[in-house]
Amino acid sequence: MACIRVVLALSLTRINALSTTAAPTKTLFLAKPTVNAEALLQHFAAHGCCVTDVDAHTRFAFVQFESDADANRALALENGPYREAKRAHASINDRNATAAAAWDALCAKLRGVTAGAVVPRSHADRVAARLAARGHETLAVEQVGVERLLLLRTRDPAAFAAETSADAVLAGVCVPLALDGHKPVTDVAAAADEIDELLRDASAGASTRVRVRTSPPALAAEITRRLEGATAYALAPGQADLEAHVAVVDRAYVCGVVAAPNREQARRKQVASRAYFKLEEALDLAGVEDLHGSHALDLGAAPGGWTESLLDRGASVVAVDPGALNESVGARPGVRHIQKKSQAARNDGDLDGERFDVFVCDMCLHEPGDAVAALEACAPHLKPGALVVLAIKLTQPAKSTALNDKRAEPYVERLRPLLDGAAAHHLVASRTRERTVVGRWRGS
């Protein structure tokens, strides 16, 4: 029980502090801890090993025990949340040298970083791909709780934050941060000082409003608290003129200050459905901007996100769906809603005489192959070279992205002979079970 009390008495600052007074015999060196200091401490406590200090880094940790017996018990444990445990010998017990070398390595890694993006784990690859297409290179991916922090190299960090906030596809899933990797600091107090200095430089006066955004998000409260009382600017939770950014990477705090993105402009566009952003993304990937003069067929159109995206780009649209269209979308010029299933629309002759430059299909069907069949059935109505965007919705999805890619592959294969330049994408705005194929109708 005494052990538990020792454990609870340890404050976080204590855990983080580098201690140099450790008796070597009571200290273990752990390589590659997979959890943070607090969790390491809980792990040993749960096995009855009394810990008095933990010094955890990404690549190593020192754990100091109350007695040799505790250290020995810890050494005998198997399958801890770290790769290997050794008694700290003289060579590796030089904590300051080890810590200094780790810090230097961390600084070298951060040197090229000019920005960051916080994204859900499931979206990290897709967001990185979209950012790469815009010239923002991902240098490293850090784990931050259930999220990921992409560390980026970008030419203009201020423009990056504004541009990413204004990107309708990214705005909903990603928090952009401007970060200067040249000047990492070691603790939250130094980070707050750094931010304060940057803000005073950038501020136009006491009425300049500042919003704080951080990775992890919970850090924002601490930074904000430390900035309270500043007179050169005013902290504001809502609309701001400047944004202060801080990200923690391993033990380094990386900071940046930028003009706040225009929130009016950055606010997610009001659309008939969130599916709007899927088609926007697919059209971006296809390199299609303008659709003026194009005639589009939208199968499974309700409530109307895809139809709206097509209209926004200048196309006229035949929207087929037994469901209702959003009223304001349905009332826009250039829309004709055929309120039937696609088979019925064809069989009833509703598409007679129609020839389309664009075919899109987002129908929810019994089987993904039905979407391919729907495209084939519309062949007489498609112009050669017509743009095709077709959602493959797996009806038996797997948990992993790679497995779902594999399950979608047979349907992509069926589409390849029909389309030129067929490419299958897992869109940022799509669920894990959905892939989107983009290509050009080959015609006959």
Ligand SMILES: C[S@@+](CC[C@H](N)C(=O)[O-])C[C@H]1O[C@@H](n2cnc3c(N)ncnc32)[C@H](O)[C@@H]1O
């Ligand atoms: C995910 S929703 C489409 C969302 C739409 N793309 C948007 O942007 O709002 C799927 C739609 O497929 C429609 N659907 C299912 N089977 C259909 C069929 N055989 N013919 C036409 N539409 C169908 C459903 O009525 C439903 O509205």
Ligand SMILES: *[C@@H]1O[C@H](CO)[C@@H](O)[C@H](O)[C@H]1NC(C)=O
């Ligand atoms: C090790 O680092 C600590 C904290 O930075 C410092 O106080 C201490 O003097 C250093 N010890 C040695 C032997 O350099």
Ligand SMILES: *[C@@H]1O[C@H](CO)[C@@H](O)[C@H](O)[C@H]1NC(C)=O
């Ligand atoms: C219909 O779509 C518009 C955008 O075109 C949107 O503002 C509105 O909220 C939608 N209506 C409904 C009922 O979802």
